[in-house]
Amino acid sequence: MPNIKSVIKDVKRSRQRQLRNQAAKSQIKTFVKKARTVIADTTADQATVTTTVSKTVSVIDKAWKRGIIHKNAANRRKSRLQKRVNAAKAAATA
Template structure:
């Protein structure tokens, strides 16, 4: 642990932010996984689940937890799978 007071505060702030970021990433991954399962099973509520996943991905990117291009890539891949499943 550092000796300087401001550095101690920085360390605490970093830990709090890390926990918040990990929780947000975990939430995003959970929603993406739910959408993937809905795509594979042909769930009737697919559009609702997809919109929730896209919303969570956008919020995560907006907060700067993931890069905006990474968010776009995740959404694109998710929609691509949904489209392919709808055609099949």
């Protein structure tokens, strides 16, 4: 543990940020997992899929705006999710 007061405060702030970032990343993973299960479920209606994916995209965008994940990482996650949605739609119509 550091002796200097400002460094002690820095360590405390760093730990708080780490916990906040961990929670946000975990939330992203949870929402992506939920979205994938809804997309894979063939009995789910289109409205459910759309709302779940839009909530997931919102969570990803919020994490990007807060600086928790990189912009390209956020775009990559959203793109992969949308690819799954499009593939499921194509499979349903075919």
